[in-house]
Each structure stands twice: as structure tokens, then as C-alpha cells.
Amino acid sequence: xxxxxxxxxxxxxxxxxxxxxxxxxxxxxxxxxxxxxxxxxxxxxxxxxxxxxxxxxxxxxxx
Numbered sequence: 001x002x003x004x005x006x007x008x009x010x011x012x013x014x015x016x017x018x019x020x021x022x023x024x025x026x027x028x029x030x031x032x033x034x035x036x037x038x039x040x041x042x043x044x045x046x047x048x049x050x051x052x053x054x055x056x057x058x059x060x061x062x063x
Contacts, residue, residue: 004057011050018047 022043028034 004061008054008057011054015047015050018043018050022047 022040025034025040025043029037029040034040
């Protein structure tokens with residue numbers, strides 16, 4: 001169980017980094033500097049996958 005808590009912390013810190021990256025991408029898009037607008041979607045999908053991973057870990061712990 002202690003290992004899963006560490007894993008959750010790692011995932012949450014990665015989500016935080018991705019959210020900051022997403023914010024930067026949105027600023028670039030609004031200022032017209034972003035050429036690959038698909039990057040925004042890619043980052044959002046990565047965040048969703050990590051959140052799903054956290055849900056799976058919580059589910060295993062509660063089972």
C-alpha cells in the first residue's frame with residue numbers, strides 16, 4: 001500500500017507539470033505563436049490517462 005501512495009504522488013506531480021504545460025500552450029495559441037494546436041489535445045489526453053491510472057490504484061486499494 002505504501003508503494004501505491006508513492007506512485008499516486010508521482011502521478012499527481014506529473015499531472016501538475018502537464019497542467020502548467022497546457023496553460024502555456026493555451027497562452028501561445030491565444031497569442032498566435034502555437035503552430036501545432038494538436039499539442040493541446042495531446043496534453044489533455046495525457047492528463048486524463050494519468051487521472052484514470054489514479055482511479056485504478058484507488059480501486060485496487062479499496063477492493
